[in-house]
Amino acid sequence: MVVTLKEVAERAGVSRSAVSRTFTDGASVSDKMRRKVEKAARDLGYSPNALASSLTTGRTKLIGLVSNNFHNPIFLQVFDQFTKGLQERDLRPLLVNLSSETNPEASVRMLRQYSVDGVVVASSTLPPLFAKAFREADIPVVHSFGRSSSAPEVHVVGIDNVECGRMAARELVRRGYKRVGFMGGPEAATSTQDRFTGFMSEMAAHKEIQTSYSFAQAYSYQAGRREMLRLLKTTPAEAYFCGDDVLSIGALSAIDDSAYSCPQDIGIIGLNDMEMAQWESINLTTIHQPIREIINSSIELMVAMLDTPNRYPEARIFPCSVIERGTLRPAP
Amino acid sequence: MVVTLKEVAERAGVSRSAVSRTFTDGASVSDKMRRKVEKAARDLGYSPNALASSLTTGRTKLIGLVSNNFHNPIFLQVFDQFTKGLQERDLRPLLVNLSSETNPEASVRMLRQYSVDGVVVASSTLPPLFAKAFREADIPVVHSFGRSSSAPEVHVVGIDNVECGRMAARELVRRGYKRVGFMGGPEAATSTQDRFTGFMSEMAAHKEIQTSYSFAQAYSYQAGRREMLRLLKTTPAEAYFCGDDVLSIGALSAIDDSAYSCPQDIGIIGLNDMEMAQWESINLTTIHQPIREIINSSIELMVAMLDTPNRYPEARIFPCSVIERGTLRPAP
DNA sequence: AATCGTTTTGCAACCGGTTGCAAAACCTCC
DNA sequence: GGAGGTTTTGCAACCGGTTGCAAAACGATT
Structure with a gap:
């Protein structure tokens, strides 16, 4: 059924090593030999078994792509870019859906069984614990969109969510709002916590502005709608982050x-700058997260780690910026 | 570094076969032996190498998940469900992004190199040619959201796009529109072609209704907006599918x-019933495509094929239905 | 033609498992 | 305690490749 090295060797009348070498670059093979082998391989429709070779080389070129964000539209772009980027570098993404997992145990075991060369954890909500579990299992890992830290235990590529919280607060202050609110995602998500911290710390410097906060159940449309409906039952703030x-x-x-109505009575500023934010019917003022750059950088980091597994962990933090559209009133 | 069978065997003082058997279900091992081995394995933190075992068993439990739809939000749900469903059945999705590929050659080779047990092609736009390429390489394949056919060459799970076209046409007729239009996705996509065929064939029975058609460049927000802006420059139809x-x-x-304004001057009916269609600000009347059922069925079919690779190809077609919301005027 | 250095080749062991087969161990029954 | 049947175990070969090493082939030089 499926053609093996041995059969190619027999047909070409050479040793198995010779065949192996023609398909390994950097190996010593004469032109004559290469031609003979390639001919036989072509005739038989041979292509080497990547998994068998991984046994001796210790490289599978498989990268675990682990996420729990299968509901936020920005993650479609994330998967698109990760898969493309990995493919371009001859790496294969093994997708792991962690939506219902609460501990990393099983995923670590599974990815070890498949001998992945590395793992990308792509999530802004998973605790750092998850990424660490891979590191402890000696699997190179980068946590994309993860919690930044000045002393990271694993490689982190993302944004400074605390600073984003501050940035949003400053923007609302600048626009002259006197009653502002923080409407966070799920309280357990690290990104929520950090944005909250930043937002509140900035507002602490403005005692004259009344500041409230609450949290939605999830990063989702319905959760946002429900939470706002709740807020609207009493006197809402003039603007929400x-x-x-x-x-x-x-x-x-x-x-x-x-x-x-928005922005006349209530202003909204979001975060991510996802594609829909610029849809004319939405036209959301938001903080742009440089997703493309984060992913490219994550991939580069991953590739570098494959050569140097024990690289000293670093945090790569990309700056965000406010994108002004139509959901905040102009500065006075 | 990584613990192997041999080390466990040595520590437990048994043969390598014994260890292998304790981790293979259905194999003959005494309780005493099993306990000894499991203890040693636990002490050493052993877990079997799935790829090594695949060499002899011929099963990798890897399933290629091939798609080119990384821009349509419904595909996030598609990936979510496929990965979850496969994981639950102890299968691992190897994601392949075909966005920029025009021929199946390279993907087939790659997936063969990784000895995937099967391939799911999830796309409503790829030509049947892609799925066929896998079948010809003797890889079990199911084409989800693929073009239905009464004589399918590979397993297809999806909807009858021709019938959907008719259904949309009937709905517009029923509502009494006198000038209707078909605004398709990219003309090369099989789903576009079929919906077009169905729509026009139904309208052919209503000569009194003026029917026009055009195609957008892609299945995307921007393409839809651009195409409609173009249509609005002259006299638009009263309703569009x-x-x-x-x-x-x-x-x-x-x-x-x-x-x-919609629905007063121009009606719109869509297809898919994606989550956003029910967002209050959108409230789109649309034809519901039973995505969940299609995916579950695709996975079941895949699993069945792993046991019976030469199953006779079948097409599993799920019925669609109109979801009435706010973008068509009521029937007179 | 012999010598020497370099390149190419094949042998054989190995990667981490599985499995058919025969021997060993275990049970049951007389 | 021994015969006979069943279960469990280990041996050794194999899955499809890679690779260190030594022998073979090659090429240049004298």
Whole structure:
């Protein structure tokens, strides 16, 4: 059925090593030999078994791509770019869906069984614990969109969520809002916590501004809508920093359905700058997260780690910026 | 570094076969032996190498998940469900991004090199040719969201796009529209072609209704918006069947920006019933595609094929239905 | 033609498992 | 305690490759 090295060797009348060598670059083979082998391989339709070779080389070129964000539209772009980028570098993404997992144990075991060369954890909500579990199993790991830290235990590529919280707060202050609110994603997510910390720390410097906060159940449209509907039952703030864009869009829909309107009565600023944020009907003012750069950098880091597994862990933090659209009133 | 069978065997003072058997279910091992081995394995932190074993068993439990739809939000749900479903059955998805590929050659070779047990092609736009290429390489394949056919050459799970086209046409007729339009996705996509065929064939029975058609460049918001803006420059139809929901949403945004309004002046019916279609601010009338069922069925079929590789190809077609929301005017 | 250095080749062991087969161990029954 | 049947175990070969090493082939030089 499937053609093996041995058969090619027999047909070409050479040793198995010779065949192996023609398919390993950097190996010593004469031109004559190479031609003979390639001919036989072509005739038989041979292509080497990557897994068998991984046994001796210790390299599978498989990269575990681990995530639990299968509901946030930005992750489609994330998967698109990761898969493309890995493929371009001759690496294969083994996708792991962690949506329902609460401990890393099983995934670590599974990815070890498949001898992945490395793991990319792509999630802004998973605790650092997950990435660490891979490191402890001696699997090179980079945590994309992970919690930044000045003393990271694993490689982290992402943004400074605390700073983003501050940035949002500064933007609301600058626009002259007097009552502002933080409407976070799920409280357990590290990104929520950090954005919250940043937002509140900046607001602490503005005692004259009344600041409130609450958390939605998830980073989702419905959760954002529900939470905003709840807030609208009493006197809402004049502007909210929402945990992310999809949450913001949910909140906007709630405002649309109410007696209030955006940005006249209530302002919204989101975070991510996902594609939909620029849809004309949404037109969301938001903080841009440089997703493309984060992913490229993650891949580069991964590739580097394959050569130098014990690289000293580093945090690569990319700056964010406010994208002004139509959901905040102009500065006075 | 990584613990092997041999080390466990030595520590337990038994043969390598014994260790292998304790980790293979259905193999003959005494309780005493099993306990001894499991203890040693636990002490050493052993877990078997799935790839090494695949060499002899011929099973990798890897499933190629091939797609080129990394821009349509419904595919996030598709990936979510496929990965979950495969994982639950102890299969591992190897993700392949075909966005920029035009021929199946390279992917087939790659997936063969990794000895995948099967391939799921998840795409409504790839030509049947792609799925066939895998079959010809003797890899079990199911084409999810593929073009249905009464004489399929590979397993296909999806909807009857021709019938969907008819269904949309009937719906517009029923509502009493006198000038209707088909605004398709990219003309090369099989789903576009079939929906077009169905739509036009139904309209052919209604000569009194004026029917026009055009195609957008992609299944995307921007493409839909651009195409609708173009249509609005001359006299638009009273209602359009748009290639899919994301296209519809783009079209809606164009209408919003124009002097017309939806559903008063122009009606829209989409296809897919993606999550956003029910967002309050969108509220799109659309044809529901039973994605969940299609994926579950695809996975079941895949699993069945792993046991019976030469199953006779079948097409599993799921019925669709119109979901009435707010973008078509009521029937007179 | 012999010598020497370099390149190419094949042998054989190995990577981490599985499995058919025969021997060993265990049970049951008389 | 021994015969006969069943279960468990280990041996050794194998899966499809890679690779260190030494022998073979080659090429240049004298």
